[in-house]
Amino acid sequence: MKTIRISDVEQYDGQEVAIQGWMYNKRGSGKIYFLQVRDGSGMIQGVAAEGEASEEVMKAAEELTMESSVRIMGPVSKHPKWAGVYEMQIKKIEVVHLCTEEYPISKKEHGPDFLLDNRHLWLRSKKQWAIQRVRNTIINATYEYFAQNGFIKIDTPILTPNACEGTTELFEVPYFEENSAYLAQSGQLYLEAAIMSHGRAFDFGPVFRAEKSKTRRHLTEFWMMDAEAAFVEHEENMKIQEELVCHIVAKVLEKNQPELKVLERDVEALKKVKAPFIRKTHTEVIAELKEMGSDIGEMDDLGADDETMLTKKYDKPIFVEKYPSAVKAFYMKRDPEDDSRALCSDLLAPEGYGEIIGGSQREDSYDVLMERIKEHDLDPKVFDWYLDLRKYGSVPHSGFGYGLERITGWISGTHHIRETIPFPRMISRLTP
Secondary structure: OOEOOHHHHHHHEOOEEEEEEEEEEEEEEOOEEEEEEEOOOOEEEEEEEEOOEOHHHHHHHHHOOOOOEEEEEEEEEEOOOOOOOEEEEOOEEEEEEOOOOOOOOOOOOOOHHHHHHOHHHHOOOHHHHHHHHHHHHHHHHHHHHHHHOOOEEOOOOOEEOOOOOOOOOOOEEEOOOOOEEEEOOOOHHHHHHHHHHHOEEEEEEEEEOOOOOOOOOOOOEEEEEEEEEEOOOHHHHHHHHHHHHHHHHHHHHHHOHHHHHHOOOOHHHHHOOOOOOEEEEHHHHHHHHHHOOOOOOOOOOOOHHHHHHHHOOOOOOEEEEOOEHHHOOOOEOEEOOEEEEEOEEEEEEOOOOEEEEEEEEEOOOHHHHHHHHHHOOOOHHHHHHHHHOOOOOOOOEEEEEEEHHHHHHHHHOOOOHHHOOOOOEEOOEOOO
16 A cells, blocks of 8 residues: 655545554544544545444544554545545554653643743644745745856855954854854855855855844844845846745745645735835835834834834835945945945835845945945954955945745744744743
8 A cells, every 4th residue: 555645645536545644633532533634744634434444443543642643544535525625534543653641732722932842842733834834935946046047055154253244243152272253144245255256146044143132023043045146236136136035925825825724824915926016215214104103213224113014004025225324234335326325225025024135235346345344343354355355356246135034924924933943042042
């Protein structure tokens, strides 16, 4: 008898097959049992009915406990009531492991601390299963887009000698003979070196911020994708971001309909994510926010509350571009039409989700970059190698980065990004 994955069950309509997985729920008693079984690829209902199943099967069904691992066998067929749903008439049950202790996570309400303490088990729940599969599609779609558009993957270091943006909110670690290193917050600077060899490059990996923030949008360890491209300026940089996000959303809509249904995600809202996105300057957005009641200043960066207020107003992502250079990083190129502004943009997701991507054109002049480093009170010696990139064949170039957990939270409709990473790390959480 062939063992199949639940995701492939449609191909075996009317055939006897075996499915192996875990029983996550059970209904019925005595004469009929409905076993809800999952195998990672999907979920199926197995029916054991008196008169159709043997006494041995009925006894095994009765004794099965939540999250016991099993192998069930029998013919599969379309569910009599639900279109597109299949079930199995169980002819045999093999118990792989019977749980003798009560499963800690029950149907009753549990607080977030309890669930996070049991994250290793909470990952099995329908919603958490669905979120991680959406996350996986986003990762694969990102690789696919870059492969189709001339980017290669470059692995940048996690241990770095300095901060990418001059911030002190990094994790410092001992590094031989009384030296110190920092856990990376971004691979951007190293990617800028790589594009002088490859033209277009991206990285994808864990990054770390020691920022003591407790908002729903922050983690201390998270996954970031950074991309850089030579001979790409500000406008084209935003176009690449737009294409990437459209590609990702389209792939999730194509591949994750069952997961989006579990998450009760409004797919009509995702279908509206099509180019062109809304584009506004920082100046325009400040005026708009003030009309909406915000007390934001003319030269302020957007805070989380401002982003939420603004993005609840629109059903498409919004580029906010040309922020005041004073509130942005030293490596961002200034707007030639207004030196007080940077050629940068943040991409804000709609429905109140806020920033998912930050990007800019990079300063390509050695003299100007040296001046910016000094203006930010940074040590030029630390950036010798970065400055070298402007000495030997400097070209206009741009880049951006997205936070995987933030983009997963938006697309899956999840309020707090702690649910979008398998094992979240926050100020007060380092376990499990």
